Amino acid sequence: MYATVMHGPGDVRYEQVADPKIERPTDAIIKLSATCICGSDLWPYRGLSPQDGPAHMGHEYCGVVVEVGSAVNTVKPGQFVVGSFCLSDNTCPHCNFGFQSSCMQREFMTGAQAPYARVALADGTLVATEEMPDAGMIPHFLAASDVLGTGWYAADAAQVRKGGTVVVVGDGAVGLMGVLAASQLGAERIIAMSRHAPRQQLARDFGATDIVAERGDAGVARIMELTRGVGAESVLECVGMDASMEQAMGVCRPGGTIGYVGVPHGVSFDGQQLFFKQQRMLGGPAPVRRFLPDLMQRVLKGAIQPGKVFDLVLPIAQVAEGYKAMDERRAIKTMLRVDE
Amino acid sequence: MYATVMHGPGDVRYEQVADPKIERPTDAIIKLSATCICGSDLWPYRGLSPQDGPAHMGHEYCGVVVEVGSAVNTVKPGQFVVGSFCLSDNTCPHCNFGFQSSCMQREFMTGAQAPYARVALADGTLVATEEMPDAGMIPHFLAASDVLGTGWYAADAAQVRKGGTVVVVGDGAVGLMGVLAASQLGAERIIAMSRHAPRQQLARDFGATDIVAERGDAGVARIMELTRGVGAESVLECVGMDASMEQAMGVCRPGGTIGYVGVPHGVSFDGQQLFFKQQRMLGGPAPVRRFLPDLMQRVLKGAIQPGKVFDLVLPIAQVAEGYKAMDERRAIKTMLRVDE
Numbered sequence: 001m002y003a004t005v006m007h008g009p010g011d012v013r014y015e016q017v018a019d020p021k022i023e024r025p026t027d028a029i030i031k032l033s034a035t036c037i038c039g040s041d042l043w044p045y046r047g048l049s050p051q052d053g054p055a056h057m058g059h060e061y062c063g064v065v066v067e068v069g070s071a072v073n074t075v076k077p078g079q080f081v082v083g084s085f086c087l088s089d090n091t092c093p094h095c096n097f098g099f100q101s102s103c104m105q106r107e108f109m110t111g112a113q114a115p116y117a118r119v120a121l122a123d124g125t126l127v128a129t130e131e132m133p134d135a136g137m138i139p140h141f142l143a144a145s146d147v148l149g150t151g152w153y154a155a156d157a158a159q160v161r162k163g164g165t166v167v168v169v170g171d172g173a174v175g176l177m178g179v180l181a182a183s184q185l186g187a188e189r190i191i192a193m194s195r196h197a198p199r200q201q202l203a204r205d206f207g208a209t210d211i212v213a214e215r216g217d218a219g220v221a222r223i224m225e226l227t228r229g230v231g232a233e234s235v236l237e238c239v240g241m242d243a244s245m246e247q248a249m250g251v252c253r254p255g256g257t258i259g260y261v262g263v264p265h266g267v268s269f270d271g272q273q274l275f276f277k278q279q280r281m282l283g284g285p286a287p288v289r290r291f292l293p294d295l296m297q298r299v300l301k302g303a304i305q306p307g308k309v310f311d312l313v314l315p316i317a318q319v320a321e322g323y324k325a326m327d328e329r330r331a332i333k334t335m336l337r338v339d340e
Numbered sequence: 341m342y343a344t345v346m347h348g349p350g351d352v353r354y355e356q357v358a359d360p361k362i363e364r365p366t367d368a369i370i371k372l373s374a375t376c377i378c379g380s381d382l383w384p385y386r387g388l389s390p391q392d393g394p395a396h397m398g399h400e401y402c403g404v405v406v407e408v409g410s411a412v413n414t415v416k417p418g419q420f421v422v423g424s425f426c427l428s429d430n431t432c433p434h435c436n437f438g439f440q441s442s443c444m445q446r447e448f449m450t451g452a453q454a455p456y457a458r459v460a461l462a463d464g465t466l467v468a469t470e471e472m473p474d475a476g477m478i479p480h481f482l483a484a485s486d487v488l489g490t491g492w493y494a495a496d497a498a499q500v501r502k503g504g505t506v507v508v509v510g511d512g513a514v515g516l517m518g519v520l521a522a523s524q525l526g527a528e529r530i531i532a533m534s535r536h537a538p539r540q541q542l543a544r545d546f547g548a549t550d551i552v553a554e555r556g557d558a559g560v561a562r563i564m565e566l567t568r569g570v571g572a573e574s575v576l577e578c579v580g581m582d583a584s585m586e587q588a589m590g591v592c593r594p595g596g597t598i599g600y601v602g603v604p605h606g607v608s609f610d611g612q613q614l615f616f617k618q619q620r621m622l623g624g625p626a627p628v629r630r631f632l633p634d635l636m637q638r639v640l641k642g643a644i645q646p647g648k649v650f651d652l653v654l655p656i657a658q659v660a661e662g663y664k665a666m667d668e669r670r671a672i673k674t675m676l677r678v679d680e
Contacts, residue, residue, distance in 0.1 A: 064418030093570045094594050102594030102618050104569075157620075229444075230433045245611065254434050254624070264611030271585065271604030278442050278624030280497075283615040284594070 004057045004319045006190070009047035010327075018054065020111065020118035028122035030081060032063040033138045035113050036310065037322050037334045038085075038146060039172050040263060045323055048265060058113030058185030060145040062138065065126075066116070073131035074123045077297040080133055082296060083119055084288035085109045087148040090124030096190030097156065097279035100124070100289035101329050107289045110194040113319055115338045127292045129300070139307025139335055140299040147333065148295060148306040149288030151177025151238070155185055156291070157259030157282040158234035167223055168208070169248045170238035171199040173309045174261060176206055178236040180304060183207025187234070191226060193219060199332065200312070205308065216243070220250035232256060237283075240264045254278040261286060310335035343454030344397045344659045348666075349387035352660045357396065359452065360458035365411035370421060373478045374404040375660050376454050376650065377674045378425075378486060379512050380603060385663055388605060398453030399425035400486040402478065405466075406456070414463045420464040420473055422636060423459055424628035425449045425486040427488035430464030440464070453659055455678045464520060467632045469640070479647025479675055480639040481643035483517070487673065488646040489602050489628030491517025491578070495525055495620040496631070497572035497599030502526030507563055508548070509577035509588045511539040513649045513673040514601060516546055518576040520644060523547025527574070531566060533559060533587065538651070539672065545648065556583070560590035572596060577623075580604045594618040601626060651677035 004015045006251050018147035019260045020029055034260050037056055062082040075081055088095050088103035095103050103124070111117050113122060119125055126181045151174050160166055166182040171194035182190045183206060191210040192203035214222045224231060231253035239246055240262025248258050262281035274281075312331035314322050322334035343357045360369055375398055383389035402422040404413050415421055428435050428443035430543050435443050443464070448589035450455050459465055473481060491514050500506055506522040508515050511534035522530045523546060532542045532548035533555070540551045554562045564571060569595035578583055580602025588598050614621075638644045652671035662674035 093568075097593065097595050099595035133449060193484065220664070229434075233437070240611075253437065255437050255439035255627075260615065264615050267611030269609040269611065269614070271580075271607030271609065274609070275604050275623040276625070278439060278622070280620065280622040281536075281614075282618070282620040284618030285616070287595075324507075 001115055005054050005110060006044060006053045006057050007053070009045060012045065012057070012323045014317050014319050020116050022069045023118065024120065024288060026121055026123065027069045027073055028065055028075060028118060028119045028126065030061065030063040030119055031066050031116055032112065032114065033061065034142050034151040034195035035316065035336045036060050036142060037113070037326055037336070039174060041323065042327055043265070045327060055113035058111060059109035060142060060144055060147065061109065061112040061117055062141045068122060072122045073221040075126045075128050079128040081108070081128045082124040082141050082144050082292060083127070084149060084292060086285055086288065087119065087121045087125045088289055089121050090289060091184070095124065096273055098290045099287045101285040101287040110130060113316065113336060115316070123290065129296065136296070137299065139310050140305055141296065142335065143306035143309060144292060144295045144299060146288060147173045147309060148177045148284040149291055152173050152181040152291050152295065153286035153288070154178045155181035155234070155235040155240055157257070157339040158236050159257040159280070160185045160234045161189050162187045164234055165189040165227060165232045166234045166236065167191045167193065167232040167251050168236045168238065169193050169244050171196060171203060172178070172238060172260065176202050176237035176309055176332070178238050179208050180206040180306060182234070182236070184298070184304060188220060191223060191232065202308065208232045219247060223251040223311050227303060234259070237260050240267065242267050249277060249279060252279045256280065257282065259283070280307070309333050313337060341455055342657070343451065344656070346384060346395045346397050349385060350383065350398070352636065354657050354659050360456050362407060362461065363411045363458065365409035366461055366463065367409045368406040368412055368415060368459045368466065369456060370401065370403040371406050371456055372401055372452065372454065372678045374402065374482050375656065375676045375678060376482060376629055377453070377666055377676070379514060382604070382667055387665060388461065396451035398451055399449035400458055400482060401449065401452040402481045402485060408462060409469055412462045415468050419468040419568045421464045421468045422484050422632060423449070423467070424489060424632060426625055426628065427465045429461050430629060435464065438630045439627045441627040442583070443626040446641045452675060453656065455636050455656070459616050462484060465629065467636060469636065471639065477639060479650050480645055481636065483646035483649060484635045484639060484671070484674065485633060486628065487513045487649060488517045489631055490514050490626040492521040492631050493626035493628070494518045494576040494599040495521035495574070495599070496600040498576050499597045499620070500525045500527050500574045503528045504574055505529040505567060505572045505664045506574045506576065507533065507572040507591050508576045509533050509584050510602065511536060511543060511630045512578060515576070515578035515632050516649055516672070517543055517646060518578050519548050520546040520646060522576070524638070524644060531563060533574065542648065553589070558662055563591040574599070574664055578602050580607065589617060589619060592619045596624070597607050597677070611612065620641065649673050653677060
């Protein structure tokens with residue numbers, strides 16, 4: 001088949017590769033209904049994450065099971081499934097504790113920017129729907145696989161509460177999903193930090209009550225003004241840069257919580273500063289599997305439309321343009337059609 | 341009066357100073373029933389914290405109110421009171437959120453290693469008992485002012501739960517109080533890291549179920565063995581050094597929580613490492629005032645005897661020897677008698 005391979009920074013190709021096949025009895029092969037490009041794919045694209053040789057890209061997926069290994073019991077060919085970008089057995093102590101993204105057998109999904117993909121640990125990773133969903137639902141299910149699940153985890157990690165005040169740092173796809181999650185979890189005030197009009201509008205659509213366009217000290221000052229000098233009890237850090245983390249720490253109240261889901265690049269913390277700020281912090285790759293059944297129900301019921309975050313849809317053969325558009329911030333998130 | 345003044349590293353004197361007096365209408369003057377030396381007093385004693393000129397030492401206290409400012413309403417002369425080392429108004433948003441140690445008017449107590457002391461923000465800081473306690477209760481009330489309250493906060497910040505598994509890093513007075521707190525909060529397994537027999541014994545008295553004498557990688561390995569490779573869901577870091585923080589991070593399970601109460605000295609965190617460890621963290625000066633009424637009730641009912649942590653009692657005139665004994669680790673914690 002043809003699939004997406006990154007040969008180096010800026011060099012993404014849709015080219016012939018070997019068909020995926022069952023390698024272990026716990027594997028499944030799925031035919032993707034759609035796939036997409038993640039903000040984290042831009043790190044190697046921009047040369048900011050080291051990479052050894054060509055890489056099969058893509059870790060967000062939903063689709064129909066076509067084959068399962070002999071040890072797979074919970075999904076079967078013909079079922080529509082969604083899975084997390086973290087592959088997990090969902091039975092180990094860490095999974096049982098709700099942190100499937102730190103599963104003792106954890107693997108990271110790869111090769112999902114393709115018409116077919118192998119999913120390891122299928123029983124622990126995949127969640128099936130009862131019926132085949134309408135085509136219109138596919139973007140929403142696809143979003144649940146990572147970007148929604150990650151935004152949801154940011155809100156969960158930041159201990160968003162009913163009636164609470166939330167700040168979301170970062171207006172990328174994850175940040176926008178964080179706004180949606182905070183809204184669903186009942187936050188009363190959701191302040192989204194964004195300088196871009198289309199993203200501001202999407203943030204409002206997803207439930208933001210306030211938009212702060214300022215950054216740096218001015219951004220902190222504006223939020224302290226909006227919160228009467230107190231700060232927010234929940235802050236979602238959805239970028240992973242030094243400046244965004246500083247922003248988050250600048251607006252979180254003492255005893256408040258920062259949930260950080262942008263993989264930190266060049267970020268470090270001074271212990272004593274962290275101590276006196278007295279902010280609770282939890283980060284990490286999102287344990288999407290914990291949230292997935294609930295998120296899929298919300299999608300099915302029409303309570304959420306996370307797929308609205310895809311503002312560019314391309315046939316997968318044009319995946320290189322999808323990366324380019326996101327790199328140049330012409331697109332928030334690119335969905336790739338694989339149905340032709 | 342005579343009081344304790346630190347003139348520089350290793351130079352503690354009991355010498356004549358001005359009597360404390362009401363400086364603001366929200367002040368109270370108390371006659372101390374007893375006072376003590378804190379592990380944190382050893383930082384400047386050892387020359388590890390910068391200090392500008394002579395300092396009036398002491399921030400742990402209980403005693404009898406002798407005078408109050410015109411704006412003080414909740415305590416009156418003749419009452420026995422305990423207060424936190426953090427002075428707080430207990431009415432600001434941060435106090436109402438349970439973080440009195442980040443009170444918008446926060447001050448740190450000083451000058452309590454003396455027969456009399458001024459307590460600012462008396463209404464928000466002091467908690468009175470209904471009756472004058474017996475002399476035998478004084479050490480327990482005194483401990484509540486900081487060392488017990490700080491150990492309690494470590495357990496609270498580390499989200500110790502009924503039935504949970506807890507590791508306490510540090511066998512100083514705060515660590516031992518952390519063991520006591522974890523036990524009171526219903527932890528099923530409390531692993532204390534300690535190499536010193538008398539401290540190990542005290543840890544067991546306070547509720548430790550396991551003692552790990554190993555440190556570094558061997559200590560981590562031993563605890564992973566004790567927890568079947570999982571780690572603890574709650575870790576109390578009660579030292580504040582790089583090695584102790586590494587120990588804490590080495591034994592906390594993903595999704596678990598580290599409560600850190602040793603003021604970090606020379607500790608820094610790498611963002612990406614912290615991210616992938618997926619550990620929740622909360623530190624800071626303890627909001628003792630939040631816990632104080634409950635802790636005082638537990639003392640009154642005889643449910644806890646935190647004063648057992650004082651293994652050296654000296655008349656305050658010998659305060660210099662008290663510092664020396666703690667510096668040389670001959671004493672866990674020194675109580676100073678002021679009643680002669």
